[in-house]
Amino acid sequence: MSSDDERGTEPGQQPEAEQLALIRETVRTAKVPRAKPRTWRGAALAAELPVARVVVNKGVLHLDQFFDYAVPEELADEAQPGVRVRIRFGAGAHQVRGGRREGGRLIDGFVIERRADSDYSGPLAALAGVVSPEPVLSTELLTLARAVADRYAGSLADVLQLAIPPRNARAEAKPSPEPLPPPGAPEPGTWQRYAQGPAFLTALADGASPRAVWTALPGPHWADELARAVAATLSSGRGALVVVPDGRVAARLDAALTTQLGEGQHALLTAEAGPEKRYREWLAVRRGAVRAVVGTRAAMFAPVRDLGLVAIWDDADGSHSEQHAPQPHAREVLLLRAAHDKCGFLLGSTGCTVEAAQLVETGWALPLGADREQVRGSAPLVRTVGDGELARDGAARAARLPSLAWQAVRDGLRTGPVLVQVPRRGYVPRLACERCRTPARCRHCAGPLEAPQERELRCGWCGRGEPDWTCVACGSPRLRAQVVGARRTAEELGRAFPAVPVRTSGRDHILDSVPARPALVVSTPGAEPVADGGYAAALLLDGWAMLGRPDLRAGEEALRRWMQAAALVRGQDEGGVVVVIAEPTLRPVQALVRWDPVGHAQRELAERGELGLPPVSRMAAVSGRPAAVEAFLSAARLPPDAQVLGPVPLPVTDPARPRRPGDPPPGEPWDRALLRVPPGSGAALASALKETQASRLARGSADPVRIRIDPPDIG
Structure with missing residues (x-):
């Protein structure tokens, strides 16, 4: 050797x-x-x-x-x-x-x-x-894996373990079926609701490679529209790949593709299929027997031949971020594939991330959306209840529901089920201005301000103190926690409406669908079941908890969760109503009322550009024991334009929460430093971090140091 x-x-x-x-x-x-x-x-x-x-x-x-x-x-x-x-x-x-x-x-x-x-x-x-x-390892897959490893400061072997599923001898021994002839070009269908929708399908069917950011209208048609985009690509003799967040979404798209294409034209790659079936499907794709793939995160590496389209649905979902080294994101991997294979690209969602807005702003992709008349007809009517109104509402104090929400539930239950979204518990409070609720951020690095154990104010990124903080928007020196401790549970709602059946959907038991009969459906974000014919109404409770997460993406994530739930409600033309319990003046709430996720993302992107925050800049997180982080930063030959924020102590992990990759050992104090570089220096930063980590490992360093490129939670 x-x-x-x-x-x-x-x-x-x-x-x-x-x-x-x-x-x-x-x-x-x-x-x-x-x-x-x-x-x-x-x-x-x-x-x-x-x-x-x-x-x-x-x-x-x-x-x-x-x-x-x-x-x-x-x-x-x-x-x-x-x-x-x-x-x-x-x-x-x-x-x-x-x-x-x-x-x-x-x-x-x-x-x-x-x-x-x-x-x-x-x-x-x-x-x-x-x-x-x-x-099983083609030249194209090797090139992609190498590019992903370099981007995320990881090893090629780690990426190949994500890209190539474990061998199954029984699946390998069975021959794959003969490839079917490509289907004909599909009709536009509901793509006609979008101004550029039919032209996008025509371009795919003609063998072109259009790139678009698609803001889907609310309702159940998104799966059929994705299936038509895949069919148009197959009709040109090329392959297509669609990556979705989870098995439930994959099952809906699988059914839509079967309806559109028939049996045998596509493969479904999900963990729920089991190792033998999944490997058999993967081999069918590699051997060229199937040229269309829909799957969850790992399918981003699927070896589709003659790739003509890569698509991702709901890129903001955390499931798209791989939890194993080097922790790539499906959106970024598909962007690499689109650039390398010169194929079409489609990023679709009912919302819009700042990364999607950046693709449009730079001209790399074109916007694909409906006009305002179509949006108003498809979206439900959204009404708001602020905390001041909630405090003055006698019904709210008695039943823990404001009168407006109570009336919306009663009216909705006359014609169908009502969805109640309750945020997950356990969010850490974030500080904001008491008067105007502008988030409190550091004047040096724009990190979130915090007051641990109610002590002096300091930055959660760079650790600098802020003893004389004043709000940049209104000048007020007073702060408040953005999270109000209101707790709504399914039991309390059941007592408020004793004659109505109550169903729950959450992490332990997720419902796929509910019938059109009147019922209260209480769900955590992301676990909302689909109602036959749509929900008559929806309540989005405890908006403060959604907006109060100590993270740069709190507003974007809250809006996404709200829009996902509201998209399951009947349109305004059919009487659908959504009530959100949150301060009406906040930007995400206003974006929900106007059903304008693109405008919200554009404003977020502009602000992050002014502050030098991702995705305008590139960031990496380095975490470990304090001495190990200090030694790592001292040894690293960072790019000249790199800025080091911190190190600062990581918050103590809640022992009741399941551990995630990157969490410090229980009870052990860890520090984290954030490294920020301007556009164009991301590759140099990843290379420097990888070189330093390799040097430490070659010397047999005992203290672990973890590196995360583009960390999803930077505070």
């Missing part, structure tokens, strides 16, 4: 990760004689291309490189590029003592290419075996 980076060191010196760049340059410029491949015991080698370049399935940064192995004669036919192989790897795998190979353990890898010779002059370890002759 050898590496391209093992030469150029002094005798007896261990190759260290900080020398990798110098070593690579030495290998490129020096005239190194290529050795004839040979193995430890002189075993017979393949007659042609006896060297296999292998990527090791071991996600360690300082081993993020290719290794050369000798190809034994008996494996010459099976050890082809893209197949899984078994190799000896580890301490002693490339040492000979007494004429016998020692050390090293058998692990998996992928053959990248076959070569006639090797850059390594010593004897090569031989491939131990071929796991399967099925080529």
